Amino acid sequence: MAFGLGRNVLRDRSGTGSGAGSDRVTYVELFFDLVFVFAFTQLGSYLYEHQTPTGALEGAIMVCALWWTWVSTTWVTNWLDPVRLPVRIAVITLALVAFVMSVSIGQAFGDRAYGFAVAYVVLQLARTGFIVWATVRHDRRAAHDFTSVFAWTALACALWVGGALLPQPLQLPVWILALGVELLGTVVGYPLPGRRRVEIAAWDLSGPHIAERTSLFVLIALGEGLLVTGFEVAAKETSVEVVVAFVTAFVAAAACWWIYFDHGERVGAEAIEASETPGRLARTAYTWVHLLVIAGIVLLGVGDKEVLGHPHEQSVAAVVTVLGGPVLFLVGTALFRRVIDRRWPPAHLWGLAGLAVVLAVTPWLDAIATAVASVAVLVATAVGETIVRWRQGRRAGG
Numbered sequence: 001m002a003f004g005l006g007r008n009v010l011r012d013r014s015g016t017g018s019g020a021g022s023d024r025v026t027y028v029e030l031f032f033d034l035v036f037v038f039a040f041t042q043l044g045s046y047l048y049e050h051q052t053p054t055g056a057l058e059g060a061i062m063v064c065a066l067w068w069t070w071v072s073t074t075w076v077t078n079w080l081d082p083v084r085l086p087v088r089i090a091v092i093t094l095a096l097v098a099f100v101m102s103v104s105i106g107q108a109f110g111d112r113a114y115g116f117a118v119a120y121v122v123l124q125l126a127r128t129g130f131i132v133w134a135t136v137r138h139d140r141r142a143a144h145d146f147t148s149v150f151a152w153t154a155l156a157c158a159l160w161v162g163g164a165l166l167p168q169p170l171q172l173p174v175w176i177l178a179l180g181v182e183l184l185g186t187v188v189g190y191p192l193p194g195r196r197r198v199e200i201a202a203w204d205l206s207g208p209h210i211a212e213r214t215s216l217f218v219l220i221a222l223g224e225g226l227l228v229t230g231f232e233v234a235a236k237e238t239s240v241e242v243v244v245a246f247v248t249a250f251v252a253a254a255a256c257w258w259i260y261f262d263h264g265e266r267v268g269a270e271a272i273e274a275s276e277t278p279g280r281l282a283r284t285a286y287t288w289v290h291l292l293v294i295a296g297i298v299l300l301g302v303g304d305k306e307v308l309g310h311p312h313e314q315s316v317a318a319v320v321t322v323l324g325g326p327v328l329f330l331v332g333t334a335l336f337r338r339v340i341d342r343r344w345p346p347a348h349l350w351g352l353a354g355l356a357v358v359l360a361v362t363p364w365l366d367a368i369a370t371a372v373a374s375v376a377v378l379v380a381t382a383v384g385e386t387i388v389r390w391r392q393g394r395r396a397g398g
Contacts (some may be wrong), residue, residue, distance in 0.1 A: 003133070003136060004133055004134075004135075004136035004137040004143075004345050005086060005133055005134045005136075005137065006137065007084070007086065008083040008137075008138045009080050009081055009086055009087050009134050010079060010080060010086065010134075010135065010139060010174065011078070011079065011080065011081045011206070012079065012081065012136055017307050023206050023208040023209050023212075025209060025212050025213055025216065025342075025350050026077075026082040028082045028088050028091050028092065029074075029077055029082055029091065029213065030216065031092070032073065032091050032092075032094065032098070033070075033216065033217060033220050033310065034095075034220075035095050035098045035099045035102060036066065036070060036098070036102070036217070036220060036221075036224075037100035037220055037223070037224050037227070037250060037303060037350060038099070038102050038103075039098070039101070040220075040221060040224040040225075040298055040301070041224055041227070041228055042102055042103075042105035042106055043059065043063060043066065043105055043298060044224075044225075044228055044298055044301045044302050044305070045063055045106065046058075046059055046062070046105055046106055046108075047059040047298070047302045047321075048302050048305050048306065048321075051134060051317035051320075051321065054172070056320075057107070057172065058109050058172060059268075061172070061175050061179065061319075062105055062294070063110055063291075063298060064179055065101075065120055065179070066101075066102075067290075067291050067294055067295075068124075068179070068182065069123050069124065070099060070217065071214075071286065071287050071290075072124070072127060072128075073091070073094060073127055074210065074213045074214070075205075075210075076127055076128075076130075076131050076289075077091065077209075077213075078205055078206055078209050078213075079086065079131060079135070080131060080134055080200060080284070081141060084392070086134065087134070090126075090127075090130050093126070094123055094126065097119050097122050097123050097126070098123060098137055098297070099118070100115065100119040101115075101116055101119035101120055101123065101166065103115075104116035104119060104287055107166060109171060109172070110168075113163075113164040113168075113247060114161075114164040114165065116162035116164070117160040117161050117163065117175075118161065118164075120157075120160055121157040121160055122160055122285050123202055123287055124153045124156070124157055125153060125154065125157055128146055128149055128150040128153050129150060131146050132146045132147050132150060136366060138348065144195070145190075145198040145199075148191075148192050148197075148198050149185065149190050149191040149198065151190070152181065152184065152190045153185075154186035155181055156178045156179070156181040156182045156185075157178075159174055159175070159177055159178035159181065160175065160178045162174060163175045163177075163178065172321065183207055186200065186283060186287070199279075200279040200280060200283055201277035201278075201279045201280035201300075202277070202279060203279030204278070205272060205278045205279055205282050206272075207268070207269040207270070207271070207272025207273040207275075207278060207282070208269040208270065208273070210268075210269075210282050210286055211244045211268040211269035211272070212269070213287075214268075214290055215260075215261065217294070218260055218290075218294070218297070219246075219257075221294055221297040221298065222253050222256060222257060222297055223300075224301065225253055225297060225300055225301035225304065226249070226250065226253055228304070228305065229246065229249040229250075229301065229303050229304045229305075229308070232305055232308045232309075233245075233246045233308065234302070239368075241311040241312070241368060242308065244311075244368060244372070245304065245307045245308045245311060245368060245371065246283070248307070248368075248372055248375050249300075249304040249307075251375050251378075251379065252300060252304075252325075252326070252371075252374075252375045253300070255375065255378035255379045255381070255382045256296075256297065256329055256378065257302070258382040258385075258386075259329075259333055259348075259378070259381055259382050259385060260293070260333055261338070262382070262385055262386060263385070263389060266339060267340050268285060268286070268336070268340050270283075271340045272285075273342075281339070281340075284339050284395065285336055285339045285340055287333055289335045289336045289339060290307070290332065290336065291332075292328050292329075292331055292332030292335065293328075293329055293332035293333060293336065293361030294332075294379060295328050295332075296324075296325050296326065296327070296328030296330075296331075296332055297325065298325075299321060299324045299325035299328060300325030300326065300329070301322070301325075301327070301370065302321045303318075303321040303322040303323075303325050303372075305320060306318050306321045306322060307367050307368050307371045310367055311366065311367055311368040312366045312367070312368065313366060313367055314362065314363075314365060314366050314367055314370070318367045318370070319359070319362050319370065321370050322367060322370045322374060323355055323358060323359055323362075323370065325375055325376065326351075326355055326374045326375075326378055327355055328376075329351065330348050330351050330352050330355070330381065331352065333348060334348035334349065334352070335344075345385065345388070346384070347381050347382075347384030347387075347388055348381060348385070349383040350380075350381070350384060351377055351378065351381030351384070354377035354380065354381075355374060357375050358370065358373045358374055358377060359397075361373075371391060
């Protein structure tokens with residue numbers, strides 16, 4: 001067969017080869033992730049400067065696009081071994097294109113709409129085309145599946161480019177449609193005339209690899225929030241409000257870390273490894289549900305900037321940014337635990353109830369008081385989660 005990479009660059013599921021094995025996260029994957037630190041910084045700035053319903057929707061489109069490019073690349077490196085030279089070169093090239101896409105975020109619904117769309121299209125088509133080329137001689141089923149994915153991706157990409165060429169009032173709905181096409185493909189199995197549907201549920205995936213990759217990405221998102229807050233604080237004169245906002249932002253990040261990492265990564269990896277349909281579980285728990293987790297962390301950073309900029313003011317925008325981040329984060333982590341553990345985590349539900357109480361009293365609070373109250377709820381959630389885990393451990397130990 002003339003088409004296809006002659007060298008087998010699939011991950012060695014046996015763990016006996018010279019590559020990365022089935023579980024290992026490689027340094028080139030972490031290098032790819034670094035680009036998204038800048039991307040989230042740009043996205044947070046955009047959301048802060050466009051605190052309107054339209055701006056929020058535009059920001060949601062961009063965070064979905066960023067997440068989709070990242071998580072799709074993670075699935076590809078779950079199949080292919082990034083230690084192999086062709087895969088390593090491909091990942092570095094994709095990082096460059098993602099960097100171009102990140103630079104365009106500030107004007108994605110303006111002068112750089114075309115640049116954002118083209119970079120996104122190149123990322124999606126090049127990555128999917130590469131895995132077809134890399135697998136066609138060595139895993140015909142995978143090549144067949146990703147050929148179908150490529151066709152659906154090409155359709156969505158045409159909408160991305162077309163939307164960028166349209167007047168701005170039409171750009172947003174066309175880009176929403178483009179994302180909808182890609183999401184629909186994952187749901188219905190990328191059907192094409194004369195070809196069988198893609199059985200994502202049957203894909204042989206490495207649970208530990210996906211869990212660790214996603215956990216590291218959550219850390220990067222939390223770190224980006226601290227970075228932005230640090231720059232904002234460094235640019236201001238020291239005051240009681242600045243100190244309180246600074247400490248509040250740090251405690252919020254620490255509480256989110258505790259809530260997510262106290263239990264999530266390990267049980268996620270174990271659940272995928274034990275599942276009879278690992279592809280379906282990974283798609284639900286990591287591709288879909290984690291979008292809420294990442295969006296919540298991004299919005300946390302926007303709320304921190306709002307508190308630092310207007311500590312004693314209160315507005316609808318301030319309430320949405322300051323409380324929206326914790327709400328999205330707790331909803332995302334609660335859904336994740338529901339999918340993985342098959343039960344609702346009580347501490348998360350009580351945390352969401354606590355945020356509802358804070359929301360009810362926001363007319364009598366300013367931005368900084370709202371932030372302090374929301375962080376207190378996050379800390380209480382983290383403590384509650386730890387107590388629940390401790391009691392479960394004692395019962396299990398007899």
